[in-house]
Amino acid sequence: xxxxxxxxxxxxxxxxxxxxxxxxxxxxxxxxxxxxxxxxxxxxxxxxxxxxxxxxxxxxxxxxxxxxxxxxxxxxxxxxxxxxxxxxxxxxxxxxxxxxxxxxxxxxxxxxxxxxxxxxxxxxxxxxxxxxxxxxxxxxxxxxxxxxxxxxxxxxxxxxxxxxxxxxxxxxxxxxxxxxxxxxxxxxxxxxxxxxxxxxxxxxxxxxxxxxxxxxxxxxxxxxxxxxxxxxxxxxxxxxxxxxxxxxxxxxxxxxxxxxxxxxxxxxxx
Numbered sequence: 001x002x003x004x005x006x007x008x009x010x011x012x013x014x015x016x017x018x019x020x021x022x023x024x025x026x027x028x029x030x031x032x033x034x035x036x037x038x039x040x041x042x043x044x045x046x047x048x049x050x051x052x053x054x055x056x057x058x059x060x061x062x063x064x065x066x067x068x069x070x071x072x073x074x075x076x077x078x079x080x081x082x083x084x085x086x087x088x089x090x091x092x093x094x095x096x097x098x099x100x101x102x103x104x105x106x107x108x109x110x111x112x113x114x115x116x117x118x119x120x121x122x123x124x125x126x127x128x129x130x131x132x133x134x135x136x137x138x139x140x141x142x143x144x145x146x147x148x149x150x151x152x153x154x155x156x157x158x159x160x161x162x163x164x165x166x167x168x169x170x171x172x173x174x175x176x177x178x179x180x181x182x183x184x185x186x187x188x189x190x191x192x193x194x195x196x197x198x199x200x201x202x203x204x205x206x207x208x209x210x211x212x213x214x215x216x217x218x219x220x221x222x223x224x225x226x227x228x229x230x231x232x233x234x235x236x237x238x239x240x241x242x243x244x245x246x247x248x249x250x251x252x253x254x255x256x257x258x259x260x261x262x263x264x265x266x267x268x269x270x
Contacts (some may be wrong), residue, residue, distance in 0.1 A: 001085075001213050001214060001224060002035050002037065002060050002209070002210075002214065003036045003037070003215070003216055003269065004036070004037045004038075004039060004204075004205060004210055004214060004215050005031060005037070005038050005039070005138065005215075005217070005218070005269075006030045006039045006040075006041040006061070006080050006201055006215065006216070006217040006218070006231065007038065007039070007040060007041060007055075007199075007214045007218050007260075007262075008042060008043075008197075008217075008218060008220060008221065008224050008227070009040060009042040009044060009215075010039060010042075010044075010179060010217050010221070010222055011081075011179060011219075011237065011239060011240075012044065012218035012219055012224075012237055012255065012260070013040075013053075013260070015204075015255055015256065016253075021255075021256075021258065023130070023258040023260070023261040024258070024260045024261060025082040026261070027260050027261040027264050028056065028165070028260075029101070029268055030264075031197060031264065031269060032056075032058075033267065034270065035124070036199055036269060037058040037059070037208075038056075038057050038058055039057060039058055039059035039061060039204060040057050040059070040060045040061060040202075040265075041140055041197050041200060041217065041227055042055055042061065042062055042199060043059075043064045043152070043153075043179065043197075043223050044062060044063070044155075045062060045102035045103065045104060045107075045136070045151065046060075046062050046063070046067060046096075046104040046105070047078070047103075047104060047105050047106065047136045048133055048134070048136070048139075049062060052167065053182050054072075058070070058071060058209075059071070060120060061197060061201060061203075061204060061206050061255060062151075062200075062225065063102060063104075063151035063152045063191075063202035064112070064195065064196055064197055064200070064223060065078075065193045065195045065196045065198070065199040065200030065201075066079075066151035066152055066191065066192070066195050066199045066200075067104065067151060067184075067190065067204075068203045068204050069113050069206075070172075070204060070208065075203060075204070075207045076129075076200070076203040077194060078106075078195055078238060079148060079149055079150060079151060080101070080123075080150045080151065080152070080153075080192055081148065081192075082145045082146075082148060083145075084172050085101070085135070085145035085147075085150060086104075086143075086145040087169060087172060087189060087198075088153060088169065088172075088173060089143075089144055089145060091165065091168060091169055092155055092158065093152075095158040095165075095218075096157065096158065096159050097155045097156065097157050097158030097159070097160070097186065098112070098113045098117060098155060098156040098157045098226050099113060099144070099153055099155050100113060100117065100135075100153060100155070100156075101144045101147060101150035101152075102104040102151055102152055102153050102154070103139075103147065103148065103149040103151060103152065104148065104151070105136065105137060105161055106136040106137040106139050106146045107135045107136045107138045107139070108138075108139045108141060108144045108150055108161050109138060109139075109140065109141075110131045110140065110141065110142050110144075111140050113237065114135070114138055114140055116156070116157065117134070117135060117156065117264060118131060118250040119166060121134060121135075121154065121158075123230050124224055125154065125245050127192065128255060140158050152189060152191045152192075153190040153191075154178065154187070154188065154190070155186075155187060155188055155189075156186065157186050157187070157229075158186040158187070158188075159186060159266060160177045160186075160244065162176065162177055162188055165190075170193070171172070172192070172193055173191065173192060173193055174190070174191050174192070174194070174195070174196060174229055175188055175189075175190055175191050176191075176223045176225075177222040178222070179220070179221030179222055179223055179224075184193045184266060193260045196223070196226045197223065197224065197226055197227035197230075198226040198227050198230035199226075200216065201217070201227060201230055201231070202230070211232075212230065212231070212232060213232040214232060215226065215231045215232045215233075216231055216232060216233045216234075216235065216267070216269075217230070217231035217233075217234050217235065218235045218237065218252075218260060218263070219234075219235075219236065219237070219240065220236065220237040220239055220240040220241070220244065220255070221240070221244070221245070222241060223227050224236075224240075224244060224246060225243070225244060228244060228247055229247060230247050233249050233250065234247065234248045234249050234250075235249065235250045235251070235252055235263050236248035236250070236252070237246055237251075237252060237253075237254065237255055237259050238251065238252060238253045238254035238255070238257060238259050239254045239256075239259075241257050244263040250263060250266070252266075
């Protein structure tokens with residue numbers, strides 16, 4: 001029976017240095033040789049997804065479900081309405097936070113936000129190439145609601161929690177802790193309500209006429225929760241958060257211990 005396997009990128013397919021292991025590369029190739037489909041399911045914007053992923057994967061769910069592609073064809077897309085964009089921008093201003101909108105091609109942010117993010121990434125030791133991957137061809141604007149192609153946001157330096165943001169704007173947006181940093185670091189991601197990874201997965205399998213029971217998902221972070229819940233088999237990496245491990249059907253080995261290949265062998269898929 002053909003399976004569709006969805007993979008988060010950061011912390012799942014690639015490590016902190018953005019490197020994919022040879023064991024994972026080989027496992028992905030064997031999956032395809034055995035007739036299964038592989039699909040990226042990431043919070044990254046399209047401009048942040050490496051070309052080699054686009055070339056070797058059967059589908060791409062990007063921007064946490066706001067854009068879905070199958071074999072290069074765009075089958076679903078969603079943009080943040082201008083009125084809602086203004087709400088979230090003003091909420092982050094009140095929280096003294098840094099807000100970054102993401103389109104398919106660039107980051108959209110204020111001058112203060114750009115300067116902060118650039119310095120923040122530089123202090124983390126990120127290379128100039130990595131910083132450009134994160135920020136893209138940045139559009140500097142003080143009123144990002146004027147950009148009508150933003151799919152999602154991430155934020156930093158907020159003095160409000162995910163729970164506080166949800167209480168204020170939960171009818172319009174979904175808030176999730178960032179998949180990097182600590183839970184109290186004041187950073188996270190924002191998507192329109194109901195737009196998440198499992199939503200993107202659903203759009204993909206409906207287009208391909210595949211049952212949810214024939215899906216498998218690999219993840220490691222907070223924004224992978226609904227993906228793990230939705231999949232027929234949800235697999236948490238060994239380096240995943242404790243909450244995700246509790247919800248998963250299987251916990252595999254750490255990304256540095258060939259976790260993807262280990263789980264696929266256990267399931268008899270390779």
